[in-house]
Structures are given as structure tokens and as C-alpha cells.
Amino acid sequence: MAIFSMRVQVVKRSSGRSVIAAAAYRSGTRLHDQRQGITHDYRNKRGVECSEMIFPKDAPAWVQGIDREGFWNAVDASEKRRDAQTAREIYVSIPRELSPDERVRVVRDFVTDSFVSKGMVADIAWHLVPASDGGDNCHAHVMLTMRPLVAGGFGNKVRHEYIPDPQGRAHPDGRVMLVESNSQSWNSAAYYETCRLRWEQLANDALQRAGSSERIDRRSLLERGIARLPEPMLGAAYHMKELYGRMKDRFGQYLAAKHAREVEQRATVALDRLDTISPAEAMRTVERFRAWFDRKLDHLPMAREGPMPDFSTPSHSPDMER
Incomplete structure (x- = not known):
């Protein structure tokens, strides 16, 4: 049965995490962390089908031909704070009804349309491992940059603030309702919901092309009127x-x-x-x-x-x- 599963997490130094270690683990490769002087080797990791990096069409010259190790070390070096947020990761579950080529295609289309088109660099790893029910657990990890590319490095983060609702709406208790000042912010909840909708559409289109009757639904069980707890x-x-x-x-x-x-x-x-x-x-x-x-x-x-x-x-x- 095809299911909808998408999660977002941020790679943060404050949690003791390294963006180079995360990239090496997801892609099943050997990467050297220049800042910490540590080599992370996951070449024997099972379940990694393939991986690739996608850059914006207007990417500056300094990233042309750069490899995974060089790029993520550049990202790490650009952040000076010890509690810096160095990358964002999107996890998506891919319907097992799709063929290997179609799994790659649908994730690549989703990432290019939803993230790379906005200026982010994406590092995608497709995984295929046995699921608990004995079938295939197909999913992808997408590591995304937190800052846009500029000539010679990285620009400022695309942020938003919370401001009073311009329409004057308020909560039932009288408190002023706050809304996001920039719905196109890379941290925007509204933008993330748009990404969820886009994945649902692309995955269902792929299922239809494959001749499968299965479909995924981003809505919760309550929103669909299903009275049971999650599994x-x-x-x-x-x-x-x-x-x-x-x-x-x-x-x-x-x-x-x-x-x-x-x-x-x-x-x-x-x-x-x-x-x-x-x-x-x-x-x-x-x-x-x-x-x-x-x-x-x-x-x-x-x-x-x-x-x-x-x-x-x-x-x-x-x-x-x-």
C-alpha cells in the first residue's frame, strides 16, 4: 500500500551534528570533514541505490564541477557560529509500486520544482531497504542548503518574521493573530505545506502512469475522517x-x-x-x-x-x- 510520509529536520551544530557526516551517511560515501579533521566512511552502507547533486541553473562559476566533499565543506566553512544550522533534510517515502527509474524521476522532478528552482542546492540519496512487512521500503533523503549561492560563496538566509495579521484577525480570546511576513521564506510553514501538496501530486501522477490504483494522501487520519490511531x-x-x-x-x-x-x-x-x-x-x-x-x-x-x-x-x- 502506498503511504504518504514526509519529514523535515535541520542539521545543527548545537546538537553535535556534522553536515559532512550527514552527507556521507545518506549517500554511502567517504567524505573528509576539513573543519574537524575527521573522515566519515560509509562506503559499506547497505541500501543506497544511487545519489546525485542538483545545482540551480544560474549557479555561480565557483560550484561548477565541485564534488560532494568540496561543496559540503564549503557550506560548513561558511557558517561561523558554533550553534549554526548548516543544512535542511527532507525525507520522503516513495511508493514501492514504482519502478527504479520512475522512483529516481519522480524525486528528481519534485526536488527540482520545489527547492532547486528557489535557489537551493540539493543532495539526493535514494535508498531501498527491506521493510518490516517483507516488502520494499523505498525512500529518499534530500539535503538542502540553508543559504542561496552567490559569487564566491553563500548569501543571506531567506527568512520571515511573524507580524500582526493585515486583515485584523484575532484569536477567540482576543489575542492578535500573527502571520508570516514572507510566505516564500525557506522556513515558512505555508511553503512546506505547498511542498507536501506538490509531492502528493507528482507521486500520484507517477502511480497513474505505472498503472497502479494506489494513491497517497498528505492529509491526517482525522482530516480524512478515519477514526483510528496511527500505526x-x-x-x-x-x-x-x-x-x-x-x-x-x-x-x-x-x-x-x-x-x-x-x-x-x-x-x-x-x-x-x-x-x-x-x-x-x-x-x-x-x-x-x-x-x-x-x-x-x-x-x-x-x-x-x-x-x-x-x-x-x-x-x-x-x-x-x-
Whole structure:
């Protein structure tokens, strides 16, 4: 069954994350972080079908012919703050009913139309891993720049402010309603909703071309009038096995067990709350746990000169390669 899944997260130094490590992990490549002097090698990572970078048509000369390592190091060097936000990542689930060529085409069209056309640089990685139900889990990770390209570097971020509604609308309690001053801001919630709609349209068009009757719907269960809770995150167990393997490599048996207990405790607290809160809050809780889990995975790999060994012990790869 085709499902709609799109998530956004920001790569932030304040969370201890590196944009070079994130790019290497998503693309399954070996990249050297010049600022930290660390080499991130994920050439043995499973499930990466292909990857590519897309630049705006009017990109300046300094990015012509640049490779992934050079570009993301330039992005990292352009940010001076220790709590800088260095990249934005979009995760999209691709309908498994599509052929490999069609999966590449639909994601490329979506990224070019929704992000590259606005001046962002996109680094796309297509992943194909076994899902919890035994089928294919097809998805893509899209890393996007936070600043537009200019001659010799990067420009200012395209931001927005919250201002009183020009139409004079107010909340029921009398408080002034605030709206975004720039709906075209790269951080705009309205712009993100437009991207969600565009992905729904492109994916459904691709399904129709493939002769499939399946369709995806960006609306929530409540908006569609379906009275049930979202399904649980079935891939959590596989995620934890992968995380535990990486922790053993870095920390040794004792500290790996200590960190594994922290993961289990956080998962238990997060998932036990799902029966006592609203469906909307339940979805937010699951997303927060997924984001926290991502940060754990990004922090663990050590620098090494050779390819990273494969620590995945289960017969299936994780349901959501992150």
C-alpha cells in the first residue's frame, strides 16, 4: 500500500551534528570533514541505490564541477557560529509500486520544482531497504542548503518574521493573530505545506502512469475522517540493533550497554504515552523520538581510514534507513 510520509529536520551544530557526516551517511560515501579533521566512511552502507547533486541553473562559476566533499565543506566553512544550522533534510517515502527509474524521476522532478528552482542546492540519496512487512521500503533523503549561492560563496538566509495579521484577525480570546511576513521564506510553514501538496501530486501522477490504483494522501487520519490511531513505528527494534552495534564499535561492551539502556528507556517513555494522548500529539511524540534517534546514530561513527565494517545483525535492514 502506498503511504504518504514526509519529514523535515535541520542539521545543527548545537546538537553535535556534522553536515559532512550527514552527507556521507545518506549517500554511502567517504567524505573528509576539513573543519574537524575527521573522515566519515560509509562506503559499506547497505541500501543506497544511487545519489546525485542538483545545482540551480544560474549557479555561480565557483560550484561548477565541485564534488560532494568540496561543496559540503564549503557550506560548513561558511557558517561561523558554533550553534549554526548548516543544512535542511527532507525525507520522503516513495511508493514501492514504482519502478527504479520512475522512483529516481519522480524525486528528481519534485526536488527540482520545489527547492532547486528557489535557489537551493540539493543532495539526493535514494535508498531501498527491506521493510518490516517483507516488502520494499523505498525512500529518499534530500539535503538542502540553508543559504542561496552567490559569487564566491553563500548569501543571506531567506527568512520571515511573524507580524500582526493585515486583515485584523484575532484569536477567540482576543489575542492578535500573527502571520508570516514572507510566505516564500525557506522556513515558512505555508511553503512546506505547498511542498507536501506538490509531492502528493507528482507521486500520484507517477502511480497513474505505472498503472497502479494506489494513491497517497498528505492529509491526517482525522482530516480524512478515519477514526483510528496511527500505526506504531514497527522498525524501532531494527534501529536499536543497528545502534547497539555501532556503540560497541566505538565505546566497548560496557559503555555500549549503558547507552543501549538509555535508548530503551527513552523509547519506553515515548511509546507508552501514545495510549494517553491525542492522535496529533501521538504523531509528534513519534517524530520527536525518531529525530532523537537520528542524532544518536549521527554521533556514533568514529573516524577511520578504511571502510566501516557492517554491524547489522538482523536478517532485515532497519525499516527506516536514516
